[in-house]
Amino acid sequence: MEALATITPESLALIHSKILDPSLSQNNRGPRSREELFQLIDVHTPYYALQDVHVLKDNIVAAKVIAESPLGFEQSPITMAEACRHLAILGSVACATINPNQSKHYYLAHKGTYKRVSNEKFAIGKPLTVLAECISFDKRLAKAKACLIDEENKLICGIDVSFHVIPQAMFNRLFAHTYRDCLPTLANPYTRKNTLHDLKLYDTGATASLGEVQEHYCSGHFPNHPALPVAVLMGVLHDLCIAFVHHALQNKQAKLLVNECTLLADNLASTGEVIQLEVQQEARTNDYFKLRGIAKTNSGKTVGDITTIICIRSSL
16 A cells, blocks of 8 residues: 655654764753743643653753553554654644744644554553654744654654644634633543544444533643644544444454554634544555544534554454
8 A cells, every 4th residue: 555645764763863862961951841841832731741851952852751541452552643642742842942932832733744663562551752853943833753762762653743833922812712711620531532422334434523522622732722632633533443444344353553644734623612523445455444534623614634544453
C-alpha cells in the first residue's frame, strides 16, 4: 500500500540522534517548571501531563511522560492519539521558548503528520522520553518535530506539526463567545476512552456520534475557553476506524497498529457542540487498511480530518 506523505523515519532519527549528543547536556539551559510554562501556553493539567521538562540547546526541549489512556486494541506502549497529544504539547513548548514575545500565546495545532517507526511491543507503564524541536517560527505560524523514545532509547514514533500562534488578547477577542469561568478539575478524562454513540457499521465505512462536547472532555485545554483537544478527536476517529476494521475482518479481537496518519484541523470544537464522526475505507490489502475519517459539528463545521493507515498485527 502506498505510504502517506508523513514525517520520514530519517527525519525522526535525526531528532532522536540529538539526545545522544553530549553537548546537549553540557549546554542544558535547565528545567522549566509547569508554572513557568503555563505563563507561555494555555494548556494545563490534566491535559498537560509532561514531567521533568528541560530546555536544551538548538531549540530542543525534552520531557518525560507515562501513558495513561487505555490501549484498547492498539500496539503498546501508547495509543497513537495519546502519543500525538504529548508530542504536540512539547512541540508547542519548544516553539514558545523561542517566541521573541515571552507572553502567553495559544498554539493551535491545525496540520500534522504521524509515523510509527517501530513495530515492537514495548513495556507498558514505563516512563517515556519526549523530544521536540521548533524548526520554524514567525509571528503567526510555528512548526515543530517531535519523537517518542522508550527507556532503552528505542525510537517509537514521531510527528511534525504546524501551529497557528495567537496572542492571548487576540484569542480572547476571537473566542469571547466561548468564555467560561475556570472550574476545578474533579477527574482526569484522559484516563478512559470516550463513548461512541449511535455506532453504525457498513461494508465500506462507519458512522457514530461523540455527542455533545462536555466541559470535562476539555479539562486543561484552554481553561477559560474549553475546546475539545485535537488529540481527543483523533482518538475517537481512530476508535471508529478500529471498530470498522474489526467489522470488516469479522474479528473483534484483532490487534492493530496505527502505522501513519495525516491530520487537518482548521476549526475548534467548543463545549455545547455536537460531534458527528464518519469513516470511509479508501484502500485495503491483506494486512493494511487506508481510511479517511472526518469529524463535524451539528452545524456542518469540520473540526477534524484524518487519513490513516492501520496495520493488522495479530488476533488474541
